[in-house]
Amino acid sequence: MLNSFDQKKQKILQEIQSDDLDLSPKGTIDELCIPIINLINSNDDMVTTSSCSGRVSVYLEGTKSNRAVVSKGNHGRWLFVTHEPHDLKDWTSKINFVYTSSFPDPNARLILYKFEPLILHVKCRNLETANKLYQVAMNNGFRESGIGSNFNVAIRISIKLDIPIGYKSPKDEEFEEDILNLFVTKDYIKYIDQLSLERFEENSKKLNQLYKAIEKDLSNGTVLTIKTNKPNWESKEERRRRMVKEGLKRQEELRELKQDQIQ
């Protein structure tokens, strides 16, 4: 008979290994996180519950009916999300932006450009393990980490960008489309994309550093390779292509869903 932590861990590992897409907009586990997820899960006393390897996102805020700052509900939606540095090349040309030098009134729905670094959530069996993992994270620069309830450790770092770049104005009557205005220049976007590339690089360095530290201080000696997402008859390239395809499909579905909600 397994105890409650072991049951939970078994269930999570089954989900990771199944074909089911997860609940993120991308729908799959980030490639870059797979080694550290395997490492953590090979320790009997820990299991990863969610992860993001770092991303750039461009978000159109929801309506501010409730006056909250950065409203995530009320029809907010992603205009662009990527976990891949190479996607940053010329992403603005895929969206119908209008460049402007005017600024909106306070109720306008803002467009925010964000760099969000690695985040990992790990459920631990007991306080001792949670404390150890927390200390390893803090000692390796993940200074915004913390232990939550039930020995859940959040591993967080603060290399962020959070930049208002534009706003939505009322629909164009002729084309029936949202008008998405940018009040920063093309050159400014190009420059912050460059900064994001640097941050992606720094982020992946920190991830490697964390991997090594966990391997040294928290592995049980042998690191098991728990397979994620797919049985191993798939080649790495086949798997990559499938994941991209599934991710795009999922994004498309989400976009349609969001569009339906807006209309």
Added chain:
Amino acid sequence: MLNSFDQKKQKILQEIQSDDLDLSPKGTIDELCIPIINLINSNDDMVTTSSCSGRVSVYLEGTKSNRAVVSKGNHGRWLFVTHEPHDLKDWTSKINFVYTSSFPDPNARLILYKFEPLILHVKCRNLETANKLYQVAMNNGFRESGIGSNFNVAIRISIKLDIPIGYKSPKDEEFEEDILNLFVTKDYIKYIDQLSLERFEENSKKLNQLYKAIEKDLSNGTVLTIKTNKPNWESKEERRRRMVKEGLKRQEELRELKQDQIQ
């Protein structure tokens, strides 16, 4: 004989009540935090160890010799910091900025504009109290909170801004001064100042909400008013004026210290 938590708490409360300035650039406890600090410290099992009520800061990064992203050492310095919304009016005119439409090379020292919300650190006597405080914080929207080692709870929220606005170019030989370039427009700065004002407002709402929730769930029945910073022969207005004066003096000293380090 007091146990170790009680000794630590006694020491911290003495420091808060003493004339000594704290180690922040401002040098004093933020006015807005004093009620919640009093409330938390009136609970026998908790003591506040640091706090910031929320601020706007404009930071000139240090040199990037070690290739770290957002270097805080290596001659980095604050160009402007305020905890007071009304200070946001026309702060740029006090700094000798040059507006430009050109962008620097990757090694340039960036100027970053940040809104940083309320953060509170609270040391708890035991895990039970730490868990309770953590839950109250999470339930009231402080979603980046966490428990650290030794039952230290960090209460954090994610209403941030983190915006590159310019860069430093080499000293002007004639004036022997740093040239501080802004690659965003005056109107853009005015607009993000406006967003910061909204965030200050939201921040203070969330602080009030947290105060009420702690009062309801974590106060021991009677809230003691522990006096902070000064004996009570000083009127509130006298105290305010003194704190402003001391804060400015401290800022000046820090600036001189930083200047010395740069030269």
